Amino acid sequence: MKxxxxxxxxxxxxxxxxxxxxxxxxxxxxxxxxxxxPKKLLEFLDQELEEWETRLDAGEKPTIGDVSRFGKTCRRIHAALAANKLV
Structure with missing residues (x-):
């Protein structure tokens, strides 16, 4: 079961x-x-994480598109941090 x-x-x-x-x-x-x-990217990502945590705690159900977009954002920020040798 998925x-x-x-x-x-x-x-x-x-x-x-x-x-x-x-x-x-x-x-x-x-x-x-x-x-x-990197500082601004991490601040942005932290805001996104907090927003989604709040929305999930309020009972909102994300769509598959929401999960996909958020995952893509995280991958791009991770790549930028990796280019700066921070991860």
Missing amino acids: PNTTTVMRGLISQVRKTMPFHLPASRLCAGPCRGC
């Missing part, structure tokens, strides 16, 4: 929170040449 979209979204949020370097200080995020602004 999990529902709420379970998938919660799993994705959990995985992103464990994987992304939210704990790094700004001095480390902004050290050296950057491709994209």
Whole structure:
């Protein structure tokens, strides 16, 4: 049986929170040449995570498209952070 979209979204949020370097200080995020602004990308992603957590807690059920778009955003931000050698 496939999990529902709420379970998938919660799993994705959990995985992103464990994987992304939210704990790094700004001095480390902004050290050296950057491709994209890691600090702003992480701030944006944190806002998105908090928004989805709030929406899920309120009982909203994400669509498959919501999960797909959010996953794509996370992958792109991860790629930008990897290019800056932060993950």
